[in-house]
Amino acid sequence: MPPRCGREARVYKTSVVFILSSTYRQRIDSLIPRGHPVLELVVSGMLNKQVAGELGAAEKTITIHRGRIMAKMHAKSMVDLARMTGKIGIGRRRR
Numbered sequence: 001m002p003p004r005c006g007r008e009a010r011v012y013k014t015s016v017v018f019i020l021s022s023t024y025r026q027r028i029d030s031l032i033p034r035g036h037p038v039l040e041l042v043v044s045g046m047l048n049k050q051v052a053g054e055l056g057a058a059e060k061t062i063t064i065h066r067g068r069i070m071a072k073m074h075a076k077s078m079v080d081l082a083r084m085t086g087k088i089g090i091g092r093r094r095r
Contacts, residue, residue: 024084027073035072038065040090043082 031039041051048066052059075081 024073024088028085028088028090030072031069035065035069038062039069039081039085042066042069042078043085043090 028036028039037055038051041054042048042062046054048062049059051057052062055062069075070078070081073081073084075084
């Protein structure tokens, strides 16, 4: 059972975040090279059609990449995927 307050709670929380972020980093490293830019653009809020135009690929190709990325990352939704990548600093929103 994790500690509830004080220094021990902060250390516990920091170590859990580190473990999760290293797990997410390993999952991202397992993606194919073409998956990395797709991941960054998708979690930044772009639609499949926009990502396809940006990368010069077909929308269907991006849809397939996105599905495989979500499977490899063990993400159940785009919110999960964005949360995971946000913890390691990928996919900051474009302006």
